[in-house]
Amino acid sequence: MIHTFKNNGINIVMDINSGAIHVVDDIAYDLINICDEKKIYEDGKAETGRKERLIEEGKKACPGVPAEKIEQAAKEIEELVEAEALFTLDAYEERVIDFSKRPNVVKALCLHIAHDCNLACKYCFAEEGKYHGQATELMSLEVGKAALDFLVKNSGVRRNLEVDFFGGEPLLNFGVVKEIVAYGRELEKTHNKKFRFTLTTNGVLLNEEVKEFANREMDNVVLSIDGRKEVHDKMRPFPSGAPSHDLILPKFKDLAESRGQQRYYVRGTFTHNNLDFSEDVLHLADEGFKQISVEPVVAKDTESYAIKKEDLPKLFEEYDKLAAEMAKRIGKENNFNFFHFMIDLEGGPCVYKRLSGCGSGTEYLAVTPKGELYPCHQFVGNEEFLMGDVFTGVKNEALRDRFKRCNVYAKETCKDCFARFYCSGGCSANSYNFNGDILSSYEIGCELQKKRIECAIMLKAAEAAATA
Amino acid sequence: MEHIKTLNTKRLQSTVKDGGCGECQTSCQSACKTSCTVGNQTCENNK
The missing domain is CATH 3.20.20.70 (Aldolase class I)
Incomplete structure (x- = not known):
């Protein structure tokens, strides 16, 4: 999975499953989007004939661009696919099962x-x-x-x-x-x-x-x-x-x-x-x-x-x-x-951290003045989320397990989202407060988060350019 | 490369083997308290 965007005059390609971030010129930007649309490297493999197909599609889509430029950009794209830094497949979902047993x-x-x-x-x-x-x-x-x-x-x-x-x-x-x-x-x-x-x-x-x-x-x-x-x-x-x-x-x-x-x-x-x-x-x-x-x-x-x-x-x-x-x-x-x-x-x-999120209800708990334990500060006072107290420990193990199972693969809206390894599924309290379910998502929060990630990455690219 | 500059060398795949020590900060501890911001955190092993 990839995500491409332009911000502040910079073309950026994010390879979601490897975390690789590429700053690209207009030719590579168009070619990478063609790869995505035509599913040329969908399985993450650089097999024979794929680069040639990309070149052919690129020449059709960008008639004004010299052929050698398209060929060079296609070569670079295929190198990144081979290096597992572009169109990398998601190999983490099975890890979630182990992680929830921690x-x-x-x-x-x-x-x-x-x-x-x-x-x-x-x-x-x-x-x-x-x-x-x-x-x-x-x-x-x-x-x-x-x-x-x-x-x-x-x-x-x-x-x-x-x-x-x-x-x-x-x-x-x-x-x-x-x-x-x-x-x-x-x-x-x-x-x-x-x-x-x-x-x-x-x-x-x-x-x-x-x-x-x-x-x-x-x-x-x-x-x-x-x-x-x-x-x-x-x-x-x-x-x-x-x-x-x-x-x-x-x-x-x-x-x-x-x-x-x-x-x-x-x-x-x-x-x-x-x-x-x-x-x-x-x-x-x-x-x-x-x-x-x-x-x-x-x-x-x-x-x-x-x-x-x-x-x-x-x-x-x-x-x-x-x-x-x-x-x-x-x-x-x-x-x-x-x-x-x-x-x-x-x-x-x-x-692992990116899959499991903020740790509320498991690694992170809130304590009230009386010593009651809640999954986080935002749940305090909601009796349904009372987990136990600091004197006798966590008693509501079913609730803890619910939070433990909360990860990006458990949330439908996260599965296809480019931001999932940056926000890690978002805030459980927001999900609960807006939709009554910690495994849902808070749409406005998600949209703002996605924009912030794009801006953050643009700034990294600008910093790299400034120090180059 | 002529057309593509890669900003980072670290790959998420490489953290599968050695990651998960859990020494890192919980995200709400830093400043947010109303969102979930994990990608900006630093791995304790890289400090």
Whole structure:
């Protein structure tokens, strides 16, 4: 299977099953598309006579192109087929069966350290920390310690363990965060583990003490800000309605600088209200942030701010515009990383990771302030998805098995999708929330994901051209 | 090659044999929390 596209003046061919990415000229682009349409290398084999057929078809389709150019391009195409880098067959499906039998290992927890918040963001899937009507509550140290014990006990031979302090607003329970981290450092010594902590915060309570602690202990910090002041303040006000942008921006800038512009993200959400979100990304970049993630809101279509299907063409345009601007900034001082355009072509994940996705409900679990376990933060509060608790472990094994079987081959819509080894089947929570089934897919999310992958690959091609 | 430049040398097929150690990050741990972004992650063995 291949996927061909043009972006920012670059012709790109993706060979889906090998992961090979080719930048091609117009002749090769047309010939590769002919191969695809005419199914010339459908079985992934470069057998006798096929190149000649391609040349013949190419000459018919491109009458103005010199014959020797077509012959040379066809030769190169066939070399790539022989090298299993073009029209490669999918040989992974059988591996899924083995993978679903793998031992139950938990390697990451999302700790809901505070089901409470000091902002009242209008799009919050956590319902301002209350998660489907759960009581306002802070996690106790006892629950936090039990969560880390549960993680260590269930992590098998995995050394690197991840713990995310999430909410609500984690800094409403900062004292317990500090004590949990200290407890984790003790466990590291006695159990030969390495905890990587992440703190997500809205910045309201960010101060010198938090900064010093975060820089010492947090592998990553996620700083919530949506972009332009008017955009941010419309969706992220205080409960009183007062704006929050001007309070948090200088604190985030200071924190980002103090971390050497590394190991953090400013993380925003765009909605139907700011479809021109590339302006928000560039605003954050022009404020000096180097690690930026601005992502589409996920909301029921009855909400006025939800992304609608008819918004997609505009959003595609915005991603293209952003990618083109980032391409212009390659190698310049004002360059920056955009999380959704980051892609690791050489050191990226193995095929097993790409097949199995995010690990929700299996390797990754969310813990409520009471210590209940859910498949991920987005399922918290939905009793149907209660898996157990940190004191007695995972009890709902049938549910865990459902998540374990969740992979790109189990999803009908993924089977023919070029993006399947990049998004790994998408977000189970989105699938469930929109279609009532973790094995379905969220159409708007898929369309945006596909566009982002194209942009990300175009940027890699632009980077390669800039360094050539 | 004259008409085609390949951007990457790593092939997914090559990760079948040695992959699956599971030491890598879970995707939602990085920043997303509302999508699933796996392709941008780094293999711990390549760090």
